[in-house]
Amino acid sequence: MSEPRKPAEEYVVIRHRPGYRIRRTAILLAFTVVSALTGYAAGLAQGGFRFSDVSASNEVLEEELDDLRSNYKEARQQLVNLERGKAIDAQALKQARTTIVELETRIASLKSDLTFYKNIMAPSExxxxxxxxxxxxxxxxxxxxxxxxxxxxxxxxxxxxxxxxxxxxxxxxxxxxxxxxxxxxxxxxxxxxxxxxxxxxxxxxxxxxxxxxxxxxxxxxxxxxxxxxxxxxxxxxxxxxxxxxx
CATH class of the missing domain: 2.60.40.150 (C2 domain)
Structure with missing residues (x-):
């Protein structure tokens, strides 16, 4: 019996192109740099928008703070006025009570004097x-x-x-x-x-x-x-x- 036949060996022919690898590396490097710059620019743009939003919010907060300060000052003044009015009312009440006591004492004295003179002028037998x-x-x-x-x-x-x-x-x-x-x-x-x-x-x-x-x-x-x-x-x-x- 004869031995089986081996396939014939094949050869691949590659075209030799001088400088191809160097050009491919340069293209990849350029693409990477462009991508990085694009991402950085986008980040700056987004960061700019966020800064603008923060600035606007800060202005609103400052306005609200000014309003709160104004309201606090007004409320404080009202409290001072109320306390002052309360002190004045208390003093007026104390003075009124003193006046009432003095009047009552004076009335009692006048009644006593009236009784005294009545007894003198119109006594009993x-x-x-x-x-x-x-x-x-x-x-x-x-x-x-x-x-x-x-x-x-x-x-x-x-x-x-x-x-x-x-x-x-x-x-x-x-x-x-x-x-x-x-x-x-x-x-x-x-x-x-x-x-x-x-x-x-x-x-x-x-x-x-x-x-x-x-x-x-x-x-x-x-x-x-x-x-x-x-x-x-x-x-x-x-x-x-x-x-x-x-």
Missing amino acids: TSKGLQVDSLTLAPDYQPGAWDFKLVLTQVGNNKNYISGVVAVNVIGMRDEEKEVIALRDLSQDIEDLGVKFRFRFFQNVEGTLALPDGFEPVEVQVVAQAEGRKSSQAERTFDWDDLTEN
């Missing part, structure tokens, strides 16, 4: 002639001292003057013993045991008294003695605690 109307005590700036005011009145017939003397004694305790001290011995404003008076409607006896150490006052006794044709006597005793409780 049982309260005519010389009267010990009232005695008041108020603390003095000196410790243990009191400002006093005694009011004597002539009730009823006031056409003529009434005259006489009034004696005031402070009754109290010292060293567990009862003691009676004349007003003359307690006050530098009183010189005599009996204070002289002469009036048609009323007369005030005023001054300052100072209590001695260790003396505890209990009551004040007032005795008024009228002289002449209208000779009469009026006596009244005041509790010390009642006089000084206010």
